[in-house]
Amino acid sequence: MTKYDPAKIEFKWQEIWEKNKAFEAKDDTTKPKFYALIEFPYPSGDGLHVGHPRSNTAMDIISRKRRMEGYNVLFPIGWDAFGLPTENFAIKNKVHPAVVTERNVNRFREQLKRLGFSFDWSREVNTTDPAYYKWTQWIFLKLYEHGLAYKAEVPINFCVSCKVGLANEEVVGGKCERCDGEVVRRVKSQWMLKITEYAEKLLEGLEEVDYIEKVKTQQRNWIGKSKGAEVDFAIPCINEKLTVFTTRPDTLFGATYMVISPEHPILDRMKEHITNFDEVEAYRAEAIKKSDFERSELNKEKTGVSLKGVVAINPVNNTEIPVWISDYVLMSYGTGAIMAVPAHDERDYEFAKKFDLPIIEVVAGGDIENEAFTDIETGTMVNSDFLNGMSVAEAKEAITKWLAEKGLGKEKINYKLRDWVFSRQRYWGEPIPIIHCEKCGYVPVPYDQLPVTLPDIENYQQSDSGESPLVNIPEWVNTTCPKCNGPAKRETDTMPQWAGSSWYFIRYADPHNDDAMIDKKKAAYWLPVDWYNGGMEHTTLHLLYSRFWHRFLYDIGEIPCKEPYKKRTSHGMILGTDGQKMSKSRGNVINPDDVVDEFGADTFRLYEMFMGAFDQTTPWSEQGVRGCYRFIDRVWKLQELVTDEEEVSEDHRYLVHTTIKKVSEDYESMKYNTAIAQMMTFVNEVNEKGKLSRGDLRVFVKLLNPVAPHIAEEIWEKMNLGEGYLYEQSWPEYDAKYTVKDEIEIAVQINGKVRERLDVPSKYDKKQIEEFVLANEKVQDLIGDKQIRKIIVVPGRLVNIVVG
RNA sequence: GCUGGUGUGGCGAAAUAGGCAGACGCUAUGGACUUAAAAUCCAUUGGUGGCAACACCGUACCGGUUCGAGUCCGGUCACCAGUACCA
Incomplete structure (x- = not known):
């Protein structure tokens, strides 16, 4: 018999599959469909990472199994190719990002092909392809049209030394990811998407999907719904109301002071009445300069300044209470002002202790001498007039009604x-298709003028002011207003990397359509994704953003279903041999190519x-691979042990049927390790017997096929096990009566x-068992x-x- | 701090609904083959005691429920991930 030569047979089968278009999804709506999805990779310069194939192999197994079960399977691949690392590389090496992208994509494609995944390569998408981002821009315009995109002044992270606006994920430990420089907050006018309007829908949608619980919880936490009340406190000196949000209106009688955020606009209106405004101003300047990171990092010790000369009126008892500013109150949540109830809130308690403010107990049951009592299940209302004697829940209802x-x-x-900051002052992203006209304001680029393509430029470095490099290309920036035909300028902000990945799974169902984002019939057939596997690191933002876009597209009638992904699972990370996260600097990175070179793709998978x-x-x-x-x-x-027998042999009947059962079930529940263990047991037992029938081998090779498809096809062909290719065969079924042994x-136990x-x-x-056992001599x-x-x-x- | 998860041999890990703990793989040791090595094959491999049959102990720790607990309940500790003053 010939020696096992993975390099030879793997290449051979990859060619055959490609030539036969074996894994192309057909737009044949008479067959049941199955849409399997993995997160499309970012084609980095480092090449494929061993983490990618873990998810890919898992979904490849499901896809190959589904095809054998008779489904029309869509298992696509593409490239999430806009983004910073490519742009940075381009700046450093003076190459066009598109060139870098192409190079990286080619490398990734080659690496993935070597691993034998059954992707439908005819549907490849690339977010940087104008034919693709035309529709990303189209979706943006739809959002704009429906009032979900707007411009606002928001603070962004800004790296002082790079002069660059940074995304949150680019700020590591309060410093710039690239240069380790200081990051400060800077207010900038940015495009925003009103995802907050979809908070409730995104929350509700979770009810109808099959996500692992962990993922649902993270989505819910991120949305962070909380029920409470808004309460108006009078500020007599300026004759205004200061509104606060609280989840504990029941404790209103215990509100002994108020705190407002340093950024709160009411401060300026109170200016004349504040006798220590210098001090206030100084605190404010300090707080605004700090980055979010610093503000939360330095949270051990509460700070703040009292607004001398200003009081507020507690509406329930008309008591005058002091007003403070402190950076522990965030402008971005609620109303930017709080009523402080130190007896029943830990933060307020800490603040009150530090600045010696009164603490009034209004829920009895704790020990407010030592700590805030925050329990809402057991306490009884006290010191609260008409609420006295009620439980917290009753009091909440009563006071809310009263208010x-x-x-x-x-x-x-x-x-x-919070709303989604959608602008990046970068080159390598989708241009935001908006035109600024002095007369008409913001004017969307007409749909028939899409895509707005990126101009070819020499220098990708951001301008000194932190604007996108696009501002320096007058021939691109200067245009005419589509409305009044007057001179106008293009928006120079580009979209964040999240944009292209928020809808790529839709495009896969109709990737070459130039007239629509997706054909309605194809959408109805292919969507939603049946099974989406990806990393935990994308479970909050990417999942939320793409669910938001998808739900919006549903609302405007472009897509037939509310939720994009029926089922979502997650894979674990692969660490280096030292148990540390793989990274270049640790020198513990495993390159898939090396493993494939030495052992072949089947072993690797x-x-x-x-x-x-x-x-x-x-x-x-390393040893595990071996x-x-x-x-x-x-x-x-x-192959050397095969007999002439065509059927499943009697010797191995039990083994064959239990293996079909175990492997089939384990693949479905992603217990690939135990499925493989069962196949190892199969091989061990067959070796012990020294033979197996053609029928036994036929079944085994089918079960192995999803994990190790090259060797499986090769054995199928060499042993002439059946008509056609292995990938065309049907999935084996077991007979329950053969999964039980006679004895x-x-x-x-005694x-x-x-x-x-x-x-x-x-x-x-x-x-009978009892009698049988008791009759046994040894047992007696x-x-x-x-x-x-x-x-x-x-x-x-x-x-x-049981004896005794 | 909060939320979620994990804790089982020398290592990666198994153990549907409480029912033989450690499947499967790795490592290690011994042996076969070989001039030799690699590869391959065979045997042993949770701990302690014993020549042995066998006995006792053992799933992070303490306690409970049960004929029976890795699994269920109460408490404690450690580690990992996410999140962080969200009023």
């Missing part, structure tokens, strides 16, 4: 979720699936300890003359004899 009647407040729901539980973080092991290679090699050698070994093992006919019922010896008190029989498992 509403008096016109002093109302019920209110708040979300942590098998190991990635065998190394541990799929959803858990696991370190790479073990998988040994298994693959033993599979190859099965089963059960454990015999007082819970295993003392004997006996083979018992599996058809016996409890009574073990019992001796002790009294039998109780016998527990678990068929197929054990018999426990």
